[in-house]
Amino acid sequence: MPELPLEFEVFCAKCGAGLCNNCTEGRTPRRNVPYIRIEPCEKCLEKAREEGYTKGYDDGREDEIKGREGG
Numbered sequence: 232m233p234e235l236p237l238e239f240e241v242f243c244a245k246c247g248a249g250l251c252n253n254c255t256e257g258r259t260p261r262r263n264v265p266y267i268r269i270e271p272c273e274k275c276l277e278k279a280r281e282e283g284y285t286k287g288y289d290d291g292r293e294d295e296i297k298g299r300e301g302g
């Protein structure tokens with residue numbers, strides 16, 4: 232089967248970081264169809280982790296304050 236060479240860039244839709252280095256290309260074992268695997272954007276993952284941490288901290292603080300007011 233003839234193939235067309237295809238070159239393209241991959242960017243994170245959220246922050247715009249280039250994700251070309253996060254891509255792995257290959258072919259599916261059964262149907263031999265080309266595929267591309269893209270790892271999640273490291274920057275956004277890190278940001279989400281930080282936000283999750285901050286939110287958890289704030290929630291904890293709120294509970295603490297409520298607990299004091301109640302008592």
Ligand SMILES: [Zn+2]
Nearest residue numbers: 243246272275
């Ligand atoms: Zn991103």
